[in-house]
Each structure stands twice: as C-alpha cells, then as structure tokens.
Amino acid sequence: MNYLSKYESNLLTEWLSEMLKNEGKYLEPILDTRSTILIKDICNMLKQDIHVFGFAVDTIEEYIARKSSRGEEIDDPALTLVSTIFICSKYLGDQDLKIPSLGNILKKVTGHVYEPKLIRLKEMEILTVLNHSLPINNNVEDLKAFVTKFEKESRIKVSILPICIEILELMYLTRKEWFYSLKKLYIISNEAMKVFKKLITSRFYLPIGILIYVFKNTSYSNTLDVDSILEDLANGSKIHSDHLNALVSKINEIMNNL
Structure with missing residues (x-):
C-alpha cells in the first residue's frame, strides 16, 4: 500500500489548514435539478469532468443572479450554458475545447446553427456581467485533499475517493432540493440561520x-468506529456532530431516491 510521503503530508496539512481558515461564499441555489442535469449532460458531451461541471454550475448561478439584479433576463439559455462551460474549461478543463465543438453541441441541442461570432460575443458578455471575476470553486479539490489525507492516515486499503466524488456530483445535481430542505431546519430563528450560513460556507x-x-453505508461500517470518527472530525472542523448528522441524513435521502 502507498502511504503519503512527508512532502505530500505537509502539502495536505497546509491545504486542510487553509480550508479551516478560509470560508466559502454563502449563495442560495438558483438552478433546479433538471437544469443541473442538463449542464452535466453538456459537460459530458464536451468531455469535461466534475471540476468544470461544478465550476459551470456556480458560474451560471452567479451570472443569473447578477443579471436579475440588473432587471435583465437570459436571452438565450442554451448559448449561455455552452459559453459558460467553455469559459470554465479554460480554467479547469480541456484547454483544447474549440468553438466548432460548441457549435456542434448547440445545433444538436437546439436544432439551430450558431455562428462562431455569436459564441464569442456571449463569452464576452458573460465575463463582462461577472466583472471578469469568476466564482472560486474549491469543492472538488477540497474533497480530494480531505479524503486522501484521511484514508492514507487511517490505512484504508481501498480508496473511497471515487465514490466520494460521485456523491459530490450528486450533491451538485440536486443541491437546490437538499439545500432548501436543510434550510427548513434552521429558519426557526435568526441565530439558527446564522449557524446554517456558517455551515454552508x-x-x-x-x-x-x-x-x-460513505463509512456508514459500506463495509467500513463493520471495521471502523464511525461515531468516534465523526466526533473527531466534528471537533477538528468546529462543526457540531448534530449538524453533520443532519447533512448525512440528506445525503442518504438523495441516494435512496436514485
């Protein structure tokens, strides 16, 4: 079995330290599951992975929010979606993604021919609305760093990272559903809502x-003391185990509804 080198361990320790110090941004989901599934399907057609998929979801929601604040509507959803994926791919995905490929996908999805100029103009418009500042997305790398360090130090023989990534993808696909379902548990007071926002960030x-x-729903439930692991993680992350158990229950609901 391969264990972490000292150098790798130090890098992951630094990453986890940054995760603890730096919070994300609190944003309430806009896209429904049908829309996020469409984004995932387009990413698959363009051979873009979960990094681009997650980044595209966050970027499209940021774009929609800013357009709405200006009293503007999305004039061409399909073009907006494909152009956003193109932008995100330049940062995280396949650098060789070309405009003709985007045109082919748009024709397949809409039945219409899009000139390359239209795609370039939409790309520029999206970046202008976002002030050329895309929403930072660390979810995939955070999960990878966290799981990799944990499974190596715990001497887990079979990597659980692939299934963890699959679940993260499902959380993106269904996030409007589980987000607002969880939020209902915290809207009882202003203080509870402050806690919820802290959790989400x-x-x-x-x-x-x-x-x-994953530990509770695989064979590791028979070999690991999952409750003790949860308490240790709760203490280290400064998130009470009750809040984590509520999230685990929502993940369980998602998986049961597949």
Whole structure:
C-alpha cells in the first residue's frame, strides 16, 4: 500500500489548514435539478469532468443572479450554458475545447446553427456581467485533499475517493432540493440561520458529510468506529456532530431516491 510521503503530508496539512481558515461564499441555489442535469449532460458531451461541471454550475448561478439584479433576463439559455462551460474549461478543463465543438453541441441541442461570432460575443458578455471575476470553486479539490489525507492516515486499503466524488456530483445535481430542505431546519430563528450560513460556507461541511455517509453505508461500517470518527472530525472542523448528522441524513435521502 502507498502511504503519503512527508512532502505530500505537509502539502495536505497546509491545504486542510487553509480550508479551516478560509470560508466559502454563502449563495442560495438558483438552478433546479433538471437544469443541473442538463449542464452535466453538456459537460459530458464536451468531455469535461466534475471540476468544470461544478465550476459551470456556480458560474451560471452567479451570472443569473447578477443579471436579475440588473432587471435583465437570459436571452438565450442554451448559448449561455455552452459559453459558460467553455469559459470554465479554460480554467479547469480541456484547454483544447474549440468553438466548432460548441457549435456542434448547440445545433444538436437546439436544432439551430450558431455562428462562431455569436459564441464569442456571449463569452464576452458573460465575463463582462461577472466583472471578469469568476466564482472560486474549491469543492472538488477540497474533497480530494480531505479524503486522501484521511484514508492514507487511517490505512484504508481501498480508496473511497471515487465514490466520494460521485456523491459530490450528486450533491451538485440536486443541491437546490437538499439545500432548501436543510434550510427548513434552521429558519426557526435568526441565530439558527446564522449557524446554517456558517455551515454552508464551511469548506469542511460537505467533505465530512460525504465521508461519514460513505463509512456508514459500506463495509467500513463493520471495521471502523464511525461515531468516534465523526466526533473527531466534528471537533477538528468546529462543526457540531448534530449538524453533520443532519447533512448525512440528506445525503442518504438523495441516494435512496436514485
């Protein structure tokens, strides 16, 4: 079995330290599951992975929010979607993604021919609306760093990272549903809502929830003391185990509804 080198361990320790110190941005989901599935399908057609998919979802929602604040509507959803994926791919995905490929996808999806100029203009318009500042997306790398360090130090023989990534993808696909379902538990008071916003912006919240769900629903539940692991992770992340258990329950609901 391969264990972490000292150098790798130090890098992951630094990453986890940054996760603890730096919070994400609190944004309420806009896209429904049908829309996120469409984004995922287009990413698959363009051979873009979960990094681009997650980044595209966040970027499109940011774009929609800013357009709405200006009293503007999305004039061409299909063009907007494909152009956003193109932008995100330049940062995280396939650098060789070309405009003709985007035109082919648009024709397949809409039945219409899009000139390359239209795609370039939409790309420029999206970047202008976002002030040329895309929403930072660390979810995939945060999960990878967290799970990799944990499974190596815990001497887990078979990597759980692939299934953790699959669950993260499902969380993106269904996030409007589970987000507002969880929010209902916290709208009882202003203080509870402050806690909820703190949870959503914590970079440990999703990784821990996904990890604990996997441990509880695989053969590791027979060999690991999952409750003790949960308490240790709760203490280290400064997130109470009750909140983490609530998230695990939502993940369980998602998986049961597949």
